[in-house]
Amino acid sequence: MEAYLVAIAIVTGIYVLLALGLNLQYGLTGIINFGHVGFFCVGAYTAAILSQHGVSLFITLPASAALAALAAWPLGLVSLRLRDDYFAIVSLGFSEVVRLIVTSERWLTNGVQGIPGIPRMFADLSGMSQASAVLGLLLVLNLVAIFAMRRMVSSPFGRMIEAIRDNEEAVKALGKDPARFKLRVLMLGSALAGVGGAVYAHYIGFIAPEQFIPLITFQIWMAIIMGGVGRVSGALVGTIILMVFMEGSRFLRDVLPFISEVEMASVRIGIVGLALILFTIHRPQGLMGDYTRK
Amino acid sequence: MTVTRRQTLAGLAGALSLPAFSGVSFAQAGGTFRIGALNPVTGAGSPYGSGMQKMILAAVEAVNAAGGAAGRKLEVFAEDTQTQPQAAVLAAKKLIEVNKVQAVLGTWASGVSLAVMPLTNEAGAILMNTSGAPALSVAPANAKGLGYRFQATNDRFGRAFAEIAVKEGFKRAATMAFNNASGIGNTEGFRKAWEAKGNKVVESVVYEPNQASYRGELQKVLAAKPDVIVTGSYLADTTIILREWFQTGENTKWIIPGWAANPELVKAVGNEVAEGLFSVDSVSNEQAPSFKVYDEAYRKAMNQGGLSNVYAAMTWDMVITLALAMEAAGPNADVAAINAKIREVANPEGTKVYSFAEGKEALKKGKINYEGASSVLDFDQFGDVTPDFGVSIVSKGTIERKYVVKI
Amino acid sequence: MRDIIELASIGLVSGLVIGLAALAVTLVFGIARFANAATGDTMTLGAYAALIGTAWTGSFLAGGALGIAAGAATGLLAYHFVFKKLEQRSSVASLLASIGVGFVIRAVLGLVFGHGQQVFQLPMVRPFRIYDIRVQPNDLKIAAAAIVTLVVVFLILHATPIGRRMRAVADDPMLAKVSGIAPKRVMIALWALAGGVSAVAGVLLGMKTVVSPEMGWEMLLPAFAAAVLGGIGHPVGAVVAGILLGVAQEVVSPLVGFTYKIALTYAVLLGVLLFRPRGLFGRNEGVR
Numbered sequence: 001m002e003a004y005l006v007a008i009a010i011v012t013g014i015y016v017l018l019a020l021g022l023n024l025q026y027g028l029t030g031i032i033n034f035g036h037v038g039f040f041c042v043g044a045y046t047a048a049i050l051s052q053h054g055v056s057l058f059i060t061l062p063a064s065a066a067l068a069a070l071a072a073w074p075l076g077l078v079s080l081r082l083r084d085d086y087f088a089i090v091s092l093g094f095s096e097v098v099r100l101i102v103t104s105e106r107w108l109t110n111g112v113q114g115i116p117g118i119p120r121m122f123a124d125l126s127g128m129s130q131a132s133a134v135l136g137l138l139l140v141l142n143l144v145a146i147f148a149m150r151r152m153v154s155s156p157f158g159r160m161i162e163a164i165r166d167n168e169e170a171v172k173a174l175g176k177d178p179a180r181f182k183l184r185v186l187m188l189g190s191a192l193a194g195v196g197g198a199v200y201a202h203y204i205g206f207i208a209p210e211q212f213i214p215l216i217t218f219q220i221w222m223a224i225i226m227g228g229v230g231r232v233s234g235a236l237v238g239t240i241i242l243m244v245f246m247e248g249s250r251f252l253r254d255v256l257p258f259i260s261e262v263e264m265a266s267v268r269i270g271i272v273g274l275a276l277i278l279f280t281i282h283r284p285q286g287l288m289g290d291y292t293r294k
Numbered sequence: 295m296t297v298t299r300r301q302t303l304a305g306l307a308g309a310l311s312l313p314a315f316s317g318v319s320f321a322q323a324g325g326t327f328r329i330g331a332l333n334p335v336t337g338a339g340s341p342y343g344s345g346m347q348k349m350i351l352a353a354v355e356a357v358n359a360a361g362g363a364a365g366r367k368l369e370v371f372a373e374d375t376q377t378q379p380q381a382a383v384l385a386a387k388k389l390i391e392v393n394k395v396q397a398v399l400g401t402w403a404s405g406v407s408l409a410v411m412p413l414t415n416e417a418g419a420i421l422m423n424t425s426g427a428p429a430l431s432v433a434p435a436n437a438k439g440l441g442y443r444f445q446a447t448n449d450r451f452g453r454a455f456a457e458i459a460v461k462e463g464f465k466r467a468a469t470m471a472f473n474n475a476s477g478i479g480n481t482e483g484f485r486k487a488w489e490a491k492g493n494k495v496v497e498s499v500v501y502e503p504n505q506a507s508y509r510g511e512l513q514k515v516l517a518a519k520p521d522v523i524v525t526g527s528y529l530a531d532t533t534i535i536l537r538e539w540f541q542t543g544e545n546t547k548w549i550i551p552g553w554a555a556n557p558e559l560v561k562a563v564g565n566e567v568a569e570g571l572f573s574v575d576s577v578s579n580e581q582a583p584s585f586k587v588y589d590e591a592y593r594k595a596m597n598q599g600g601l602s603n604v605y606a607a608m609t610w611d612m613v614i615t616l617a618l619a620m621e622a623a624g625p626n627a628d629v630a631a632i633n634a635k636i637r638e639v640a641n642p643e644g645t646k647v648y649s650f651a652e653g654k655e656a657l658k659k660g661k662i663n664y665e666g667a668s669s670v671l672d673f674d675q676f677g678d679v680t681p682d683f684g685v686s687i688v689s690k691g692t693i694e695r696k697y698v699v700k701i
Numbered sequence: 702m703r704d705i706i707e708l709a710s711i712g713l714v715s716g717l718v719i720g721l722a723a724l725a726v727t728l729v730f731g732i733a734r735f736a737n738a739a740t741g742d743t744m745t746l747g748a749y750a751a752l753i754g755t756a757w758t759g760s761f762l763a764g765g766a767l768g769i770a771a772g773a774a775t776g777l778l779a780y781h782f783v784f785k786k787l788e789q790r791s792s793v794a795s796l797l798a799s800i801g802v803g804f805v806i807r808a809v810l811g812l813v814f815g816h817g818q819q820v821f822q823l824p825m826v827r828p829f830r831i832y833d834i835r836v837q838p839n840d841l842k843i844a845a846a847a848i849v850t851l852v853v854v855f856l857i858l859h860a861t862p863i864g865r866r867m868r869a870v871a872d873d874p875m876l877a878k879v880s881g882i883a884p885k886r887v888m889i890a891l892w893a894l895a896g897g898v899s900a901v902a903g904v905l906l907g908m909k910t911v912v913s914p915e916m917g918w919e920m921l922l923p924a925f926a927a928a929v930l931g932g933i934g935h936p937v938g939a940v941v942a943g944i945l946l947g948v949a950q951e952v953v954s955p956l957v958g959f960t961y962k963i964a965l966t967y968a969v970l971l972g973v974l975l976f977r978p979r980g981l982f983g984r985n986e987g988v989r
Contacts (some may be wrong), residue, residue: 004391007384032793034657078971082978085792085933087737089925090974095969096922100502103473104960112474113427117434127416204383206409210474211379218800225797247384265336265376266811266914273804280798281786332763340720340816473960501959504908504919506718509711510951510957513704534910543827562820653827 006131010203012243013138014196018220019227019235020145021192027230028153029185030165032088035075036220038095039068039190041212043197045102048115048152048207049131057121061198068194069187071098076183095214102208103287114208121202134203145192146232161185220286225279247270302670315576326369327396328330329354330389332410333609334402337377341529342553345596345606346400346424347372351651352591353613363620364627366610368613371395377402379409386410390417396629397616401425401607404475411435418629419604420636422612426451426476431676440633442615442677444608446576448476448526452483453523453701454574455549459484460491461699462572464547468520469498470511470535472527480551484569496520501531508535512542522547527554533562540567549574552604552640552686557693565691573693578607578668584614584648587601588667604668611666615640618664641672642662706834708951714840716947717847718909721902722920723927723939724854725895731866731871731934732891733788733796739779740920742806747772747900747912748907749810752819761821765846766894768904769897775806776896779887803918809912818911821904843905850901851940854894858936863890923963924972932983942981945969 018040026029043064050060079090102109109115122133154157164171164178171178201207219242227238249268277285319576331350335343354368362368371393375382382401389395390413401407404427411430414421415438422441426448429435446454448655460468467488469481485495497518499511512535515523523546525532532554539546540563548555552575560568578601579585588610589600600607619635620627627635639653644661647653656662664671669681683699724739729737732987747768754767779802787795828835864885869877870887878884902924903917910916928948931938946966954962973981 002391007387007391011380011384024465032796078975080915082974083933085730085796086929086974086978088796089736089929090967090971092922093926093970097964097967100961100964103502112478113429114405114408114475116429117412151630204380204409205412206405208379208405208408208475209404221800233989247388263812265374266808268808269811270808271805273801273806273808276801276804277783277798280790280794280801281783284790284794338818499959502963504915505962506715506906506920506923506947507711507951510954510962511710513708513711514955514959517704530911530913533820535824537823540825541828541839542835550710558817563817564822564825566826 002126003131005126006135008243008247010131010135010138012239013135013142014200014203015220015223015239015243016142016197016236017138017145017196018141018193018216019223020149020222020232021189021196022195023224023230023232023235024149024192025189026164027224027234028149029161029182030084030168030187031080031182031186032084033091033094033189034088034214034217034221035091035095035188035212036189037096037212037216038091038098039072039193040197040200040216041095041098041102041209042068042071042190043194044201044207044212045109045115045197046194047198047201049108049120051119051202052115057119057202060202061195064194064198066194066237068197069191072187072190073183076179076186078199080179080182080186092214092217095212095217099209099212109209110278112209115201116206118205120199120205121199131152134199138199141195151230157181157184199266222276224286226275226286228256228288229284231286231288234242234286236287238286241287310477310620310661316472322657325366327363327366328369328371328394329613329616330386330393330395330398331370331372331400331513331609332375332382332385332398333372333376333400334406337375337403338528339375339377339402341558342402342603342605343374343377345592345603345608346402347596348595349588349592349606349610350399350613352595353617354589354609356587357613357617357650358593360654363650363654364449364623364625366620366625367618371401375401375403375410377406379405382406383409383413386413390414390419395419397422398518399612399616400605402605404430404479405696407441407579408435411441415440420616420633422616424608426479428479431678438676439677440629442612442636442673444611444666444671444679445605446681446683447483447678448479449483449486450680450701451480451551451574451576451683452485453487454699455480455484456487456571457699457701458549458574458683458685459488459522459524460493462522462547464522465493466496466522467493468496468515468518468519468523470515470523470525470527471498471500472525473500473502477526477528484524503531505526507538509542511535512539516542516544516546520546522549524549525554526536526551527561529554529556529559533559536563536567536571537577544660548572551575552684555686555688556602558686560693568688568691571688573686573688575604575684576669576697577684578604579666579670579673581649582665582667582670584611584665585667587649600667607666607668611671614650614666615664615671617650618657618662621650621657622662623653637673640666665674703833705952708955709948710834710836710840712948712951713944714847714947715909715951716944717844717940718902718943719920719923719927720906720940720943721847721850721898721905722924723931723943724851724936725899725902726899726924726928727931727934727936727939728891728895729937730928732867733784733795734874735792735799736925736933737895738796738799738930738973739802739806739922740895741917741919742810743772743775743779743896743899744903744906744920744959745810745912745917746775746806747896747903748912748916749814749819750900751904751907752821753916755821765901765904765975768900772896772898772900772903773893774896775888776892776894776899779896780892786893787886803921803951807914807918814914816914821908823908825924828863835913839908843908846901847905850898854898855936857894863887867891873885918976923966926966930970930973930980932980935980935982938980938982 223238228234373385404425407425424445471477555573592600644663734775750771751768785852931942
């Protein structure tokens with residue numbers, strides 16, 4: 001039982017990294033990034049390919065972050081000057097292109113066969129202690145990310161990006177170029193997704209292109225919407241609710257045997273949909289949101 | 295953004311204290327052997343997943359009705375892989391850690407089996423799959439020899455396709471593959487075997503699914519004037535491709551794997567379009583008494599003939615094989631001991647048996663050889679089987695078996 | 702050469718279907734001011750309704766009519782229960798809610814119809830040739846249906862009072878309000894129209910391919926891309942961009958590899974946006 005909970009906690013930890021990245025982009029800066037899974041994918045493949053050549057974990061993690069950020073650079077350069085909603089669609093397309101590239105470029109990624117046997121982290125430990133070590137690493141990564149974000153928010157850079165979110169025109173009027181700041185934020189958030197991808201690859205041990213579909217992006221969006229946009233606690237709580245719901249529905253079926261598995265899949269997606277609708281209408285600030293601010 | 299440290303910690307504590315759901319009690323331990331049914335009930339494998347799961351349950355019922363294996367009853371915990379590696383990994387974790395299963399049966403997609411196998415290996419559990427990817431045979435995936443594949447590898451499918459193409463006298467073959475491990479595995483396997491026979495593949499195309507049209511792909515293939523097109527495809531894309539092909543007015547022949555060229559396909563494209571298609575599938579062991587028992591169970595559970603789902607026959611065999619190995623290993627044997635007996639009860643020599651009850655009796659006298667419903671089930675050193683392949687031709691809307699190919 | 706013309710004609714038909722879906726996206730965007738991600742699932746719903754209608758009456762036309770009615774009704778329901786409540790909020794709120802609406806529609810369709818594929822039983826006929834170019838009768842039917850739909854939509858937009866009001870709101874919501882255009886009636890007309898157009902796109906896509914609960918969702922990305930490419934909120938632009946993308950996909954993908962077919966859409970999109978950030982037909986708006 002413990003090991004199962006730790007497994008869920010690890011996946012949750014990975015998703016929290018993704019949610020923190022998106023929170024930085026959307027919650028703090030107002031970038032509507034619908035291509036988050038693309039950077040997750042870049043991170044995962046970077047870690048997988050490097051570690052297959054015997055590169056150690058201490059290098060694959062930062063390399064994944066760096067490459068994911070680098071992948072965000074051209075996207076941001078070209079499209080952050082577009083309208084917000086154009087960027088949403090272009091970034092969604094970007095993540096699909098990333099998926100198609102890892103699908104098609106067999107020489108690099110082994111194509112649709114995927115990359116099996118990715119070395120695990122802390123391989124000299126085994127069983128629970130290995131899993132706990134992975135969880136511990138995730139905890140540290142998340143805490144570092146949270147700490148850095150809090151520092152950033154109170155810095156001039158943080159005030160600038162919040163200003164961009166709240167009124168981009170005014171920032172422009174002050175003679176600053178919002179796109180430059182947005183580009184940096186996009187890259188930072190993508191780096192977090194990249195780290196998440198690296199941990200994911202090392203943890204699951206097998207990656208293939210079909211794991212990096214836009215649905216992941218929407219799950220992360222749902223997590224930060226439910227938790228509360230623009231708040232670290234929101235990213236955390238939202239992700240936890242998401243995971244409890246996704247995993248909980250397994251156990252729900254043990255209790256409600258008359259719902260078939262096929263129906264359960266539909267019920268699950270229906271509940272996700274309803275939650276999205278109800279939250280945006282009735283509780284736009286999310287569960288952890290500030291009641292006093294709009 | 296204001297967040298206190300306490301909120302953060304409370305959140306993480308929440309993540310770690312999930313057991314709200316663990317209140318569901320699981321059946322008493324001891325005296326039972328727990329197996330996990332991990333099937334593709336939703337997602338791309340959904341046409342087969344429910345049937346696979348139900349046949350695991352039905353076979354377990356049969357084993358338990360015969361007094362259990364080596365005195366132990368089997369108990370099943372079912373999960374859905376959603377035909378997706380990540381969902382499957384969590385489901386497998388749940389099965390292994392929460393339900394304490396010692397064998398996981400019936401993973402279908404190659405990606406799922408590849409993702410689940412490290413977990414079963416680590417837990418020392420047996421994994422029986424119906425996937426095609428060659429990587430599953432060898433280390434690192436099957437490093438511990440705990441993996442068994444009840445389906446032919448994609449490679450073997452490709453070899454069967456080549457045999458058929460030669461036998462039918464085709465000269466100019468082209469291939470079309472769905473862009474995934476199984477689709478490409480089929481056509482690449484075909485290419486290897488076909489070229490080894492001194493032939494050439496005149497054109498090959500790999501396509502992405504979910505498109506409004508595959509006509510560009512078709513046109514490229516047809517431009518090479520093939521006399522036969524071999525596919526590694528699924529139902530939906532095959533439906534669209536065949537409809538579009540017919541409307542181009544060409545008269546090519548098609549060799550299509552059985553999971554795509556099934557009665558549903560014929561219904562969807564109509565008799566005229568489907569006329570003359572070759573449908574190739576690993577043959578269930580239809581003449582064997584084991585198949586009759588399975589077929590009956592399948593009809594009862596799914597209201598359809600057992601031939602409509604070859605994978606369900608495989609999951610049926612998984613349970614019977616496992617139970618016979620348990621019986622052979624004796625009371626309270628551990629997984630390693632049971633694993634050691636699997637080839638012994640399934641491969642020749644030995645008395646041929648066709649059901650668990652029969653095998654249980656025969657084991658008292660000596661070595662047995664279970665002949666399955668899905669194939670004769672003889673595992674090679676990699677845990678792979680080599681079934682025969684049935685070649686069916688669609689004629690006036692019905693898929694009729696013409697002959698069987700052995701490779 | 703013959704090959705290229707044939708490929709282009711294939712792309713034209715696919716492009717008309719994408720264009721219709723993009724038209725539905727762009728109509729909502731122009732007037733309700735958000736990217737409606739439920740468009741794809743409304744298409745799917747229209748296709749299923751048309752299947753039922755065809756099975757009941759035995760006629761494609763009656764089936765199609767039921768599909769359109771169901772699509773329009775879905776649009777109205779979504780507006781009444783969800784989007785009306787979000788009118789005063791940011792466009793992201795509506796966009797996210799529309800993803801939710803799409804999920805709910807898909808869940809209901811999956812529960813009611815299951816996940817297996819269904820097909821429209823079109824008569825399968827061999828092609829005839831014009832100047833050695835293969836022409837498929839079913840393509841002609843699909844193209845004709847798409848063009849009729851487009852003509853009807855543009856007639857509604859340009860030749861009816863409610864259409865003129867809709868365009869007025871799209872051009873300048875403030876001015877329209879000041880001139881006494883009742884926004885609610887415009888919205889009702891908009892959602893019925895967008896739902897109906899989505900349904901037609903879904904039915905035509907279903908005729909070309911197969912009907913399953915995920916089919917519309919898979920078409921959403923190309924539809925979005927076409928809407929952006931055409932200049933969001935610009936109906937003619939959406940249709941032209943849809944056709945352009947359809948033709949580009951078919952003609953170019955044999956050269957770059959078929960697995961990149963879908964990626965081509967985005968390459969074209971990005972390329973155009975680099976030089977025309979508002980899309981092909983987009984106007985420079987003073988305010989957002």
